Amino acid sequence: MGLSSKKSKIMQKSDSDSDDYFDDDDDMSYKEVNDDSEEEVKEDEEEEEDEGRDEEEEEEEEDRTEEQNGWQNDEMEQLEKEYRDLHHQEINTLKNLKHHKDEDLLKGQAVKSQKALWYKILELRFLLQKPFSSSNRLPQESIKASFCESDETVRAAYADLITSSKETLDSILELQEALIAKNPSVTQAINGSERSSKASEVSNHLDDSLDQEWSQISQMHNSIASFRDKSINKWQRMTQVTTGAAAIKGKLHAFNQDISNQVAAYMRDPSRMIKQMQLRRSTVNILGSVAEVNDSSNEAVTHIDGDPELLDDSEFYQQLLKEFFETVDPSSSGLTTLEIGPT
Secondary structure, three states: OOHHHHHHHHHHHHHHHHHHHHHHHHHHHHHHHHHHHHHHHHHHHHHHHHHHHHHHHHHHHHHHHHHHHHHHHHHHHHHHHHHHHHHHHHHHHHHHHHHHHHHHHHHHHHHHHHHHHHHHHHHHHHHHHHHHHHHHHOOOHHHHHHHHHHOHHHHHHHHHHHHHHHHHHHHHHHHHHHHHHOOHHHHHHHOOOOOOHHHHOOOOOOOOOHHHHHHHHHHHHHHOHHHHHHHHHHHHHHHHHHHOHHHOOOOOOOOOOOHHHHHHHHOOOOHHHHHHHEEOHHHOOOOOOOOOOOOOOOHHHHHOOOEEEEEOOHHHHHHHHHHHHHHOOOOOOOHHHHOOOOO
């Protein structure tokens, strides 16, 4: 064994050491790879867990978002519903206001028409006062007959006067009947009671009975009595509520009693009032009669033992005229026409 053998031994040892070195390196690399793969697995698991949590959070967020959107949608629907309801209420309110405005306008026009009609009726009543007062001077029956027999002109004039008076009366009754027919409230109050069709016919015969004329007037008066009482009672209550009981003056001022009942009680015995309206012949210059000498200076004696053919309603006329001037507009047209006193 020489040098060469020593060298070979050294080479073998060196190779052995190299193999051991490489084996150690392989072991270290394997361990490192294993460690790296384990770390990667852990990282992957952590990433998966993170992704899972993220997905859960996203799902929860989506659920919350959907729930919140649902709430918002419900709130929006509720708000839209409330808005629609408010809009409908506003439309209904405007319709009601317009309806009430139209009703008030119609009521105002109706009141205006009623006042115009009332003023026309008053005008007719005022214009009739002068001929009514002058009629007291017409000759009474006995003297009238002698006048008519002695003069044909007088007889013809009397006939024309009676005819025109009846035509006027029939026209008034016809107008009253037409007004009643146009008012459903009055028609219902009448309850289908039959009215004489002859009431509106103009009487052309001088020998018609006066009882028939008075029967027509009485029938018309009774037919509207129910409606009249209800109407004046209603307006009396409205007046009391508006102005108070203290504003009501006069004899008919009982607060707890309807005005119609008070009038009925006052008119239960009209004889006293009728006697107050009757005039004595001495106070009227009747054509064809000799005036009686009245020595009494007391005006109250005027109505004592008065003549039933001589009636004076000037007290009622003056009261009616006074109330008219208290309510009418001073600038109203035709006012001067009505400024007439009883003569």
